[in-house]
Amino acid sequence: MKIACIQLDVAFAEPEKNFSNVQKYIKKVASEGAELVVLPEMWNTAYALTQLEQLADPEGQRTKEVLSELARTYHVHIVGGSVSTKKGDHFYNTMYVFSNEGELVAEYDKAHLFRLMDEHLYLQAGNQANVFSLGSIQAGGVICYDLRFPEWLRAHALAGAKVLFLPAQWPETRIDHWKILLQARAIENQCFVIAVNRTGDDPNNQFNGQSMIIAPWGKVLWTGAEHEEYAVIDVDFSEVEEVRTRIPVYEDRRPSLYEPLFEK
Numbered sequence: 001m002k003i004a005c006i007q008l009d010v011a012f013a014e015p016e017k018n019f020s021n022v023q024k025y026i027k028k029v030a031s032e033g034a035e036l037v038v039l040p041e042m043w044n045t046a047y048a049l050t051q052l053e054q055l056a057d058p059e060g061q062r063t064k065e066v067l068s069e070l071a072r073t074y075h076v077h078i079v080g081g082s083v084s085t086k087k088g089d090h091f092y093n094t095m096y097v098f099s100n101e102g103e104l105v106a107e108y109d110k111a112h113l114f115r116l117m118d119e120h121l122y123l124q125a126g127n128q129a130n131v132f133s134l135g136s137i138q139a140g141g142v143i144c145y146d147l148r149f150p151e152w153l154r155a156h157a158l159a160g161a162k163v164l165f166l167p168a169q170w171p172e173t174r175i176d177h178w179k180i181l182l183q184a185r186a187i188e189n190q191c192f193v194i195a196v197n198r199t200g201d202d203p204n205n206q207f208n209g210q211s212m213i214i215a216p217w218g219k220v221l222w223t224g225a226e227h228e229e230y231a232v233i234d235v236d237f238s239e240v241e242e243v244r245t246r247i248p249v250y251e252d253r254r255p256s257l258y259e260p261l262f263e264k
């Protein structure tokens with residue numbers, strides 16, 4: 001499957017600009033044969049958390065309309081990164097996923113809020129996992145800081161995900177953690193990891209991209225540049241079964257040893 005990663009330089013507190021950029025890039029990657037598109041985290045507003053009352057997407061309505069239309073028009077699956085939303089009285093960091101027929105197949109609110117970027121002061125955490133199917137692919141989707149919780153990603157792999165999508169706004173200062181953790185999650189879960197970071201800066205952080213597509217054996221198939229760009233990369237999902245047969249980690253797990261420890 002041809003996967004397009006769109007590593008945007010997200011404009012701070014400028015949803016109009018960001019929506020038009022996303023529309024432009026999705027049209028472009030579709031014309032280059034992309035079958036599935038992945039966007040970064042909080043691409044509508046960036047971390048303009050103090051302005052969410054004015055800027056967050058009410059019930060994700062606009063995002064859902066735009067992504068559904070793009071998915072249908074260009075016949076691409078869209079893992080819509082995440083956007084800031086207002087649902088009821090609360091704000092969330094929300095991922096929407098659409099099939100290539102424009103159908104909403106998943107909605108996920110970031111489960112682990114990142115204190116270093118003040119998310120815990122403005123956002124509510126989600127409480128649901130995110131496993132979904134796109135065509136014949138079983139996938140999971142988590143967001144940025146969720147990456148630091150291996151048990152959360154493992155739970156998605158155990159629930160059937162053969163590929164984990166991970167949109168992010170991961171700052172340059174910790175980009176070495178990003179690369180190592182992504183590779184580790186692919187190897188330990190024996191799945192693809194497709195992670196899309198942003199570029200550019202906001203008032204508090206600089207972001208240097210380096211989005212990654214990693215195969216289940218840990219091989220890095222693509223690393224993004226440090227500036228805004230996109231790539232369309234061919235991925236063979238059958239590699240998951242090969243790796244899981246070569247080292248049968250899932251058969252060799254001994255959950256009865258470790259699950260009681262999690263309950264403490």
Ligand SMILES: NC(=O)CCC(=O)C(=O)O
Nearest residue numbers: 114144145169170171174
């Ligand atoms: N947006 C985020 O969740 C950032 C996470 C991050 O930078 C980290 O180091 O973890």
